[in-house]
Amino acid sequence: MFPKPPNGPDLVVVRTLPMVLLPISDDRRFHTYRLSFQTINTHFTCHMSVSKDFTIAIIGGGIAGLTLGIALHQRSIPVHIYEKAHHFGEIGAGVSFSSNAIDAMHVCHGGVHAAFARVATLNAWLSKSTVWFDYYDGMKSGASPEGSQKLFSITTPVGQNGLHRADFLDELVKLFPAEKAHFGKNFEEVSEGTDGKLVLKFADGTTAEADAVVGCDGIHSRVRRMVLGADHPSVEPVYTRKYAYRGAAPMDEAVAAIGEEKAKNAAFYLGNKGHVLTFAMKGGAQMNIVAFHDDPEPWTDTVHLTKWSTQGAALKDFEDFGPDVKKILGLTPPELNVWAIFDMGNPLPTFTKGRLVLTGDAAHATSPHHGSGAGFAIEDSAVLAELLADERVKTPEDIEVVFSAFNDVRLKRDHWLVKSSRFVGDCVEGMNPDIGMDWEKFHQEMVQRYDVVMGIDISKQAQLAKDNLHKRLA
Ligand SMILES: Cc1cc2nc3c(=O)[nH]c(=O)nc-3n(C[C@H](O)[C@H](O)[C@H](O)COP(=O)(O)OP(=O)(O)OC[C@H]3O[C@@H](n4cnc5c(N)ncnc54)[C@H](O)[C@@H]3O)c2cc1C
Incomplete structure (x- = not known):
């Protein structure tokens, strides 16, 4: 799909800056976006500065809070982040982004994309530069002497790009002014002050004022309670009856165990009541490992969604799987982290109430x-920042209208993700009654569903939201 001049080297187009071409001379090395970052460094989007007569408080400094904070700060919108931890940080685990997310990074600010580009690792093989995942039959019955058999690939314009979340957060933090980030601030509640300002109360007894509050405080959100009411049926997340072992292995060990193609390029092992996925990260030094398993039991500790388990327990869960899956699990440490997979299975009827709004988890x-x-x-951060930056939005009163416009364009898409992801989670473990282990039928489903995930023009959606806003303000 990328242009290749006659007799020239292979070329990779930096998608967002189509004029920048990067020669890749060796199709077996890990190519990262490092070079492209240096090239695009001077091309950051400039956002118009329009003075705003309001201040935004963001609760939570994860990926949602930081990308929004940066996007607002770059648009000269007064903003503060209140984070309950004592510094910005993430539990060590891999994460990757599809093209819609990468486009949204650009809309937030070119620096967000550059931060991502500095730490993302692509598939190693140039022939797999557009592969999101190669899907394999992970079961014993699907293995040949060479290991798990490939079934199909899902491709995307940007291929796969794995990174360690802590690395991404470390880069994002550099883009947000330190004096506007407040730590050790465990948000408890918000009320309206006498002067119309919102008063935020924190567990340490301190307070802060703002004109509007964005809840980016993750799955156990306190702000959600303020938006919906503490007794609302959608206030608590729901256990999806799956958990995931998460770990990483040195790449040389992974190559020795399962071969270069599967170790250095993103691979997905479909199975019965379980599935495993791997991708490269840390510039190709590590292979990220996530092994999901069905859980017949409830997860009783709803406060702590992670716990320690063992490699032995993982191998027992996957005893009916083929040799590749067992070799991958054999690369994990003797003790490894298990994450309970919860979601907002009871979708929120709204993301907003007055001058409060929710984004992200x-x-x-x-x-x-x-x-x-x-x-x-x-995506949420990109749309919300564009709305708040609109020149017609000037006063605290306008913000309520902004939040309604945001809610109108984001609610349906965000709800779709939660529902579709559950559907896919059942399919990849042979648990959907209509699809079973008919992997070709599943392939067709995936193609359609990834069209929805990636087939969005986030700038257009932001424009739609602005049109909606203008109508409402008029
Ligand atoms: C196994 C697994 C794999 C995943 N893989 C991917 C992937 O490949 N790609 C992808 O796009 N997504 C992936 N996700 C989803 C992704 O991790 C989350 O959607 C994302 O991290 C949510 O970011 P957030 O900022 O909304 O929430 P969080 O990351 O939870 O951040 C919330 C922040 O708010 C703070 N906070 C909480 N309460 C308060 C309070 N009361 N006061 C002040 N601060 C508070 C927290 O300390 C935290 O810093 C994965 C998730 C899991 C479980």
Whole structure:
């Protein structure tokens, strides 16, 4: 799909800046976006500065909060982030982004994309530069002497790009002014002050004022309680009856175990009541491993969604799987982290109330079977920042209208993700009654569903939201 001049080297187009071409001389090395970042560094989008008579408080400094904070700051909108931890940080785990998320990074600010580009690792083989995942039959019955058999590939314009979330957060933090980030601020509640300002109360007894609050406080959101009411049936996330072992292995060990093609390029092992996926990260030094398994039992500790388990337990869960899956699990440490997969299975009727709004996992925590929870959070940030920056939005009163316009364009798409991701989670484990283990039927489903995930022009959606806003303001 990329142009190749006669007798020239292979070329990769930096998608968002189509004029920038990067020669790739060796199709077996890990190519990252590092070069492209240096090339595009001077091309950051400039956002108009329009003075605003309001201040935004963001609760939570994860991917949703930071990308929104950066997008607002770059648009000269007064903004503060209140984070309950004592520094910005992420539990160590891999994450990847599809093309819709990468486009949204650009809309937020070119620096967000550059931050991503500095830490993302693509598939190693140039022949797989557009592959999102190669799908394999992960079961014993699907294995030949060479290991798991390939069934099909899902491709995207940007292929696969794995990164360690902590690395991404470290890069994003550099783009947000330190004096506007407040740590150790465990948000408890918000009320309206006498002067019309919103008063935020924190667990340490301190307060802060703002004209509007954006809840980016993740799956256990406190702001969600303020928006819906503490007793609302959609306030609590729901266990999807799946958990995931997460780990990473040194790439040389992974290559020795399962071969270069599967280790250095994104691979997805379909199975019965379980599935495993891997992709390269850390510049190709590590292979990220996520092994999901069905859980007949409830997850009783709804406060802590992770716990320690063992490699032995993982191998037992996957005992009916083929040799590749077992070799992958054999690369994990003796003790490894298990994540309970919760989502907003009871969709929120609205993301907003007055001058409060929710984005990211606070609004639409999803199971990760589309690999898109964080990506959709960045879409939220892009649309909300564009709305707040609109020149007609000047006063605190206008913000309520902005939040309604945001809700109108985002609610349906964000709800779709949660529902579709559950559907896919069942399909990849042979648990959908209509599809079973008919992997070709599943392939067709995936093609259609990834069209929805990636087939969005986020700038256009932001424009639609602005049109809606203008009508409402008029
Ligand atoms: C196994 C797994 C794999 C995944 N893989 C992918 C993937 O490949 N691609 C993808 O796009 N997504 C993926 N996701 C989803 C993604 O991780 C989340 O959607 C994303 O991290 C949500 O970001 P967030 O900022 O909304 O929430 P969080 O990351 O949870 O951040 C919330 C922040 O708010 C803070 N906070 C919470 N409460 C308060 C409070 N009361 N006061 C102040 N601060 C508070 C927290 O400390 C935290 O910093 C995956 C998820 C899982 C579980």
